[in-house]
Amino acid sequence: MKQQSLASRLTYDRAIPLSEITLRIADRAQSNTQQYGRRPYGVGLLIAGVDAKGPHLFEFQPSGVTQEMLACGIGARSQMARTYLEKHLDKFESADRLELIQHALRALKESLSQDKELTVDNTSVGVAGLDENFTLFEGQDIAEWLDTTFNENRESGQEGGDAMETDEL
Secondary structure, three states, rough: OOOHHHHHHHHHHOOOOHHHHHHHHHHHHHHHHOOOOOOOOOOOOOEEEEEOOEEEEEEEOOOOOOOEOOOOOOOOOHHHHHHHHHHHHHHHHHHHHHHHHOOOOOOOOHHOOOOOOOOOOOOEEEEOOOOOOEEEEEHHHHHHHHHHHHHHHOOOOOHHHHHHHHHHO
């Protein structure tokens, strides 16, 4: 991705669209599935970024299949996070940054086993926007977000917000 981005900048004097670079990676990964003796890539990725057309999120699967998503989770136990995101998808467009971060944290919490908690030691939050660079928040920088997200729910008698309805069904 880095080489393709630099080549586009040097050749055309512009950033490569995120959809184009994702497609190039997908084509390379997919070609491995068609040749004898070649193994498919063994890693899935979420590729997020902002280009001239706006923010994008792509899910890259090891087979080379990519899909543009509005919200997504990958990895072990990600289905519960995906269910949470699908359930609240209509709220994302009108949400401000804090609400989006809280939804992301709640979705992440859904994917954890019952005996684990999100803490400043095991959680990081990455934020990017149209007119700002990517920033990674870790440690005490996210303590307030964790407190705001999960203490509101405890005070109202709900752990995990609206997503707990799925556990009761």
